[in-house]
Amino acid sequence: MTQLDALNNRLRFTGIIIVLSALLLASVTIAVMLGPVAIAPATVWKIVFSHLPGFSERIEEIWSPAQGHIVWDIRFPRVLLGVVVGAGLSVAGVAAQALMRNSLAEPYILGVSSGASVGATLVILFGAFSYLGQYALSLAAFGGSLVTMGLVFLLARVRGQISTTRLLLAGIAISMMMSAATNFIVTMAPREEGIRTAMYWMMGSLAGAKWAYLSLPTLVVIGGTALLSFSYRSLNSLLMGDDTAVTLGVNIQRFRIILILTLALLTGTLVAISGAIGFVGLMVPHIVRLLVGSDHRRVLPVSLFMGAIFIVWADVLARLVLAPEELPIGIVTALCGGPFFIWLLRRSSYSFGGGRE
Template sequence: MILGGGLVVSITIAVMLGPVQIAPGTVWKIVLSHLPGLNGLIEETWTKGDGHIVWDIRFPRVLLGVVVGGGLAVAGVAIQALIRNSLADPYILGVSSGASVAATLVILFGAFRFFGQYALVFSAFLGSLAAMGMVFVLARVGGRVSTTRLLLSGIAVSMIMSAATNFIVTMAPREEGIRSAMYWMMGSLTGAKWEYLTIPALIVVAGALILLFQYRALNALLMGEDAAVTLGVDIQAFRKFLVIVAALLTGTIVSVSGSIGFVGLMIPHIVRLMVGSDHRRVLPVSLLLGAVFIVWSDVFARLVLAPEELPIGIVTALCGGPFFIWMLRRSNYSFGGGK
């Protein structure tokens, strides 16, 4: 309840702030006036300019931040449970970079056109799935996957995918396309529009609910493979399931916001410190806290150098980098005693 209220307050303040400041009452009057059944019932006391700023520019951007933050946090929960280590997240394991390669091909060259209007989402999903597959193949030695090899393989794949993305960008036919692609690669909510919200929101909500229904298996996985098998979990099938869900969440989010790192690393770890390791609580709290974090990160990105704007990926990296170093300095970042 507290986090839900905090999210509503964060959304309100984020929509209020900007070159043109708008009162909170006006913000919600404008929003409510666009809802079915309320249109015409609310007296219009605001200017057309304010209405355009709130409904067409700021509100969809803030809602996209909610979707992106919640989705990345949920994906981080899934990946950390998958490898039983709190140092893992989609960015560090190269999943975001894999999605970026495919998405950049679509943005700059119109690749994967056979997917139609969903080309960006599907291509990013396939890219993230391919990257995660590469990480697991490289990390498997003697039929076993160690956490250390997995993290190192993720860093290697991330570097390879980032190099491939940079090469694709340099081959772009238009300089304007290069600039927009470079900005997108660092993460941004600038291009938020209402039509971009539906698919990511549905996928994030569906992914979170699916994982929530599997909370017992997720809890069992944290106790180790032997304990999970004893409790009736099909380890191989469940791992494949987690890979697909995490790749779908990450690919979808990268397709609309670019590569935003460290959210899936920080948020689940902070949430476990707050509420423990039971995924019935970890998943919903991570969803809300991740949403709040990205909303405020975007506010900082918009206002700190106004009228210029920072890519949001820089803001999250400034927070996540020191957090990652702090976790590395600790000795108990593995779940269930894994190394």
């Protein structure tokens, strides 16, 4: 690659990041504006800044208490949670596809989300692990996703070798088993109200978003993304095969363990807060690679922005399509992801990491 090509690629990547940043800001603004009570964009940001230190005294309060409550206590934390969940699931999808070296890999398909759901439903319906306090739901979901990933790798390992095809098939099988376990737990629940809550949560929802719920998933997504970004060379090496990665100095076994833990932590934490939202980690990385190629130094940040934008708009549709009723966000993502998955299966020319799929 010539210096001119490298410069053009850097400029293109910078332009994409700037455009996506503007789109994300616009998406957040519009998402907060829309609802049964429409609120002007200027009012939205005045309300937001009025709660920030150093700005509250400078902004004249021209909005009603009801508008302030709607924006700050209901819509804004929900939209920000959508940003965090979309970004995290997209990054998890990038990690899963690099780990499996398979363009069809995704936390939902690999069973990680289903495993997290088992742990989370135990907490929601039966109060399991209550001694862990406010972290019970997140830790139970993380434990379930970690156990699932361990089972998938155990089943896929034959004679010391791991086949990506076996990984994918084992993930689908374990996902079905974990989904059956979750359904069994739900049917054994003692309270009908709890069953309805759990069923709605299993299909994914941001309806229960509160400011108190944002800190942990935000820290996990930032930490997981930073770890993967620092490891972009190892991620790129994995795409070229184990032998090449070892030649380039990557400790395959240790790095896979790091990826498994990161994937489980990201998925478990996000599933605990938003339920099982599928197909985000499948669709977004593919679209991103079409834009910026397979270099994870660029794939990760672009996936972060694009996943956040996608979930924000998926949640807007979930809120407004059948208003005043609300759809689970997982239904919206599945309606988008199902056709995308079929298209991906039919597209024989798609290449991933330098090889044909």
